[in-house]
Amino acid sequence: MQQQNWPEPDRDAQEHSARLVETIHEQIEAAGGTIPFERYMDLALYAPGLGYYTAGARKFGAGGDFVTAPEVSPLFARCLARQCEEVFEELGGGDILEPGAGSGVMAADVLIEVEARGALPDRYLILETSAELRERQLQTLQKSVPHLLDRITWLDSPPEKFRGMLLANEVLDALPVARFRIEEDGYSEQHVGWTGSNFITRWRPASEQFTDELHEVLFGLPAPLRTPYISEHCRRLPAFIRLLADSMDAGLMLFIDYGYPRREYYLPERRDGTLMCHYRHRAHGNPYVYPGLQDITAFVDFTAVAEAGVAAGFELHGYTSQAQFLLGSGLYDVLPEFEPGDTVRSLMVSQEVQKLMMPGEMGDRFKVMGLSRGVERLVKGFSLKDLSSAL
Secondary structure (H helix, E strand, O other): OOOOOOOOOOHHHHHHHHHHHHHHHHHHHHOOOOEEHHHHHHHHHHOOOOOOOOOOOOOEOOOOOEOOHHHHOHHHHHHHHHHHHHHHHHHOOOEEEEEOOOOOHHHHHHHHHHHHOOOOOOOEEEEOOOHHHHHHHHHHHHHHOHHHHHHEEEEOOOOOOEEEEEEEEOOHHHOOOEEEEEEOOEEEEEEEEEOOOOEEEEEEEOOHHHHHHHHHHHOOOOOOOOOOEEEEEOOOHHHHHHHHHHOEEEEEEEEEEEEEOHHHHOOOOOOOOOOEEEEOOEEEOOOOOOOOOOEEEOOEEHHHHHHHHHHOOOEEEEEEEHHHHHHHOOHHHOOOOOOOOOHHHHHHHHHHHHHHHOOOOOOOOEEEEEEEEOOOOOOHHHOOOOOHHHO
């Protein structure tokens, strides 16, 4: 953490991080000296009461570590709400399920828009295991849509059965990943060890099972990968997609995240992988600093998402960039009207739209994938540009 231009955490936060460090250190000792990076990432993000997503530090928005599209502008959620309306029309109603609802802003804005359009869901289900985030979401919703609270339910696991929409914004990138290195003599898997004062990377020969998985994933890439080559593979993604898919009788699952199709994910020049850490709006590549206080993510392999969805009995409904999806959803139809001379508000909304739409911002870096069951009509968000052939 030395020589980085960002504020140090206060004493309480440092003590919190130290407790998580000790927990991870104990697991390393119990495992004989190292644990797989996937396990380290799991503990850093989700250790009960200590992990980044299970503890109480502010994460979202200007005062947190990063800003998501719903925090940028309510226009994002209003566009998603219009897609919900389309699906509800075809299904004759339904529910909305949002896993990992963050601050609750997207839920509030979606509900405001679907209510205005006469398309309220029967239930708005929030899949959230963090008690602290549930409380923040409740506070947001109490402030924004107090009259709709009776439609909102928090869940610890996906519902047994539902019909309607699943809205997953920046969820898949938070799944723990395994990291691998291709060498002249085969594959190694990244493990994490302990020096006595800090965590350190150790490379161990990949297991036969992991090697077979990597062979399957990397087979058929358009260009060979020169050694040494480091990247990630999310081994948990198929089970996570199936868990969600098994709960949906009919409807559309939308996944919005930063990522690539597989042929672009594993480009020869992307030889250090896609792992990213976020702390106080600074992005960097060291997952071992301030455990529990910084986010750790990896880009999403959208080819793997499509494969998992099809294997779970869904169809690929569409795949496109966030910019094209928002345009197709009617972004410019939901722009607010301004009073003459209200240049401040007009400029603010213009900046929000640029953040959501520009290629150098979220417009191309973020992709949207739809997986559907029992939804025949293509929702308008995928009507302008289909990138499915890239998968």
